[in-house]
Amino acid sequence: MESAFEQDGCARKKWWLWGGGALVLVLLIIVGCPCKRTPPHPAMRPETVAAYKAVPIADAQREIAAWRTVATDTAVAKTVVARDNSGAARLLVPGAVELPCVFSKMRSDRACWDLVLPVNLAEADGLAFDFWCGDVTQFTGFSIYFKCGTGWRHTEFSPLKEREWHRVTIPKARVRTQEGKPTGWETVSAIRLCGWRGGTNDTELAVANLSFAAPPKTNTVEELAAEERQNLAWLKRLPTKKGEWRGFWCHAYYGLSGKSWAETIGLLKTNGFTAVVANLAWAGTAFYQSDVLPVAPQVATRGDQLAACLAACRAQGVECHVWNVCWNLGHHATKGLQDKLTKAKRTQVCFDGTVRSGWLCPSHPDNLAYEIRSFVELAKRGVDGVHLDYIRYPDESHCFCAGCKSRFESKYGLSLTNWPAQVRQDTDVKALWREFRITNITALVRGVSTHVRREAPGVKISAAVFQNPETNPGAIGQDWADWCRKGYLDFVCPMDYNYDSAVAFKGVVFSQKRHLAEATVPLRPGIGLSCWKDDRRHDARRVAEEILAVREAGLDGFCVFNLDARAIPVLPLLHIGPLK
Numbered sequence: 001m002e003s004a005f006e007q008d009g010c011a012r013k014k015w016w017l018w019g020g021g022a023l024v025l026v027l028l029i030i031v032g033c034p035c036k037r038t039p040p041h042p043a044m045r046p047e048t049v050a051a052y053k054a055v056p057i058a059d060a061q062r063e064i065a066a067w068r069t070v071a072t073d074t075a076v077a078k079t080v081v082a083r084d085n086s087g088a089a090r091l092l093v094p095g096a097v098e099l100p101c102v103f104s105k106m107r108s109d110r111a112c113w114d115l116v117l118p119v120n121l122a123e124a125d126g127l128a129f130d131f132w133c134g135d136v137t138q139f140t141g142f143s144i145y146f147k148c149g150t151g152w153r154h155t156e157f158s159p160l161k162e163r164e165w166h167r168v169t170i171p172k173a174r175v176r177t178q179e180g181k182p183t184g185w186e187t188v189s190a191i192r193l194c195g196w197r198g199g200t201n202d203t204e205l206a207v208a209n210l211s212f213a214a215p216p217k218t219n220t221v222e223e224l225a226a227e228e229r230q231n232l233a234w235l236k237r238l239p240t241k242k243g244e245w246r247g248f249w250c251h252a253y254y255g256l257s258g259k260s261w262a263e264t265i266g267l268l269k270t271n272g273f274t275a276v277v278a279n280l281a282w283a284g285t286a287f288y289q290s291d292v293l294p295v296a297p298q299v300a301t302r303g304d305q306l307a308a309c310l311a312a313c314r315a316q317g318v319e320c321h322v323w324n325v326c327w328n329l330g331h332h333a334t335k336g337l338q339d340k341l342t343k344a345k346r347t348q349v350c351f352d353g354t355v356r357s358g359w360l361c362p363s364h365p366d367n368l369a370y371e372i373r374s375f376v377e378l379a380k381r382g383v384d385g386v387h388l389d390y391i392r393y394p395d396e397s398h399c400f401c402a403g404c405k406s407r408f409e410s411k412y413g414l415s416l417t418n419w420p421a422q423v424r425q426d427t428d429v430k431a432l433w434r435e436f437r438i439t440n441i442t443a444l445v446r447g448v449s450t451h452v453r454r455e456a457p458g459v460k461i462s463a464a465v466f467q468n469p470e471t472n473p474g475a476i477g478q479d480w481a482d483w484c485r486k487g488y489l490d491f492v493c494p495m496d497y498n499y500d501s502a503v504a505f506k507g508v509v510f511s512q513k514r515h516l517a518e519a520t521v522p523l524r525p526g527i528g529l530s531c532w533k534d535d536r537r538h539d540a541r542r543v544a545e546e547i548l549a550v551r552e553a554g555l556d557g558f559c560v561f562n563l564d565a566r567a568i569p570v571l572p573l574l575h576i577g578p579l580k
């Protein structure tokens with residue numbers, strides 16, 4: 001049996017399947033790989049330890065300083081222990097190690113090393129280190145774990161640069177996830193670093209100058225101004241790309257606050273965008289005259305928002321895609337509607353029996369028909385596209401309503417004696433349950449595709465989907481790679497929002513592209529502007545960097561989330577930059 005050390009510290013879902021390439025590797029080893037680039041030696045920073053002399057963490061300083069005296073490969077092998085068949089760490093210079101990611105040979109979904117470093121981090125702000133990331137397109141993300149007692153603390157981090165040494169800081173405040181029951185920060189016995197596999201090419205990481213996290217640096221006014229000038233000059237130098245699909249999700253039902261739809265669409269058009277994806281429908285509310293969905297009362301006073309948005313798009317030559325939230329009734333649905341649907345047993349029930357009256361049950365045939373009708377109605381209004389969102393279950397704990405039980409039993413000829421626990425405990429039933437949930441969600445995508453193409457040919461069908469095509473089917477019933485392979489969609493927008501850098505975004509996009517290799521459906525990644533935690537001064541630069549990553553991946557477009565007050569100052573900067 002594996003020790004707990006090997007089994008734990010793995011709280012991240014599996015990404016990509018292993019593929020071949022071992023033969024190529026052998027040949028490359030024999031003849032020497034022309035593309036292999038060993039990280040250059042980093043500049044060593046004795047000050048990173050010395051800077052903390054004032055802080056009462058002398059023990060921890062000594063421990064980290066001791067780690068930095070590791071000066072031979074033998075010593076490195078004892079201190080930096082490779083896990084999951086990852087390559088053995090190699091010494092670059094004392095205090096700096098190279099971590100080879102042998103993805104062509106490994107079956108594991110991550111390359112992973114433990115810095116066996118008992119350290120008391122109770123008084124420290126966190127951890128900092130210099131990081132070097134080789135081919136970022138081979139990774140879908142990076143994690144740091146702290147082993148405390150028998151449990152772990154965990155967070156993800158993103159490299160900020162490719163093939164260039166740069167400082168990464170991990171403030172303790174960001175380390176929120178736990179596995180098992182970790183003891184206090186004074187009991188850290190190992191620090192685990194993981195690079196999550198996105199591809200099958202070998203590459204390498206490197207770490208140096210491990211120290212405590214420095215408090216955030218405050219820039220002077222002069223430094224801020226200089227940075228702004230540099231960003232502007234950089235943006236101006238960027239090339240544009242002809243024929244690119246450039247969408248913007250717009251959550252606002254009435255256009256941008258204080259602006260008409262004509263002004264809202266005008267802002268997109270003037271600044272180089274080609275499409276709006278406007279959220280005008282939820283399962284419980286339409287912001288236009290609908291014969292299928294309940295109509296928002298404001299439509300009577302503020303007018304039909306679909307008509308207004310569409311007219312503005314037509315006048316300015318911008319594509320109009322309507323974003324319709326599936327299953328979720330939305331915040332504007334009345335209590336009366338929720339009660340009526342719950343009474344009709346059309347809403348979801350959680351594993352623990354709680355009624356989720358805001359979500360329609362996907363396996364209920366009336367709900368499926370209702371959703372399809374809402375998309376067909378929209379498509380026939382003359383829009384360029386219909387866009388499925390929330391095309392999934394809320395999570396693994398839904399839906400366990402009585403209707404799901406009987407429809408599940410009748411579909412597979414089962415008679416369950418221990419519902420709902422049986423679908424989690426019995427391996428065979430569990431596999432069927434997984435398939436049942438995927439089938440229910442896919443039925444809506446297939447239904448929309450069939451009916452919209454028949455009744456409103458030419459209208460594009462697209463979907464906003466979660467990031468991970470491999471784990472999404474089991475977790476939320478969303479098998480979007482399958483929808484792409486079967487041609488149900490005309491394009492797909494993974495919501496690639498939750499990364500700290502454009503470099504990490506790029507790794508995810510390349511992995512998604514590889515996953516869709518057999519499909520011809522365009523992948524148009526979602527850029528998460530309004531979800532980023534970073535300092536807003538860098539918004540335009542970061543959107544531009546992600547657009548460049550989309551282009552580098554050879555994709556034909558992207559969609560930015562979301563058109564709001566934060567986006568307004570970014571638009572003209574993109575226009576002088578990659579959207580000239």
Ligand SMILES: [Zn+2]
Pocket residue numbers: 347348349361362363364399400401402403404
């Ligand atoms: Zn149900």
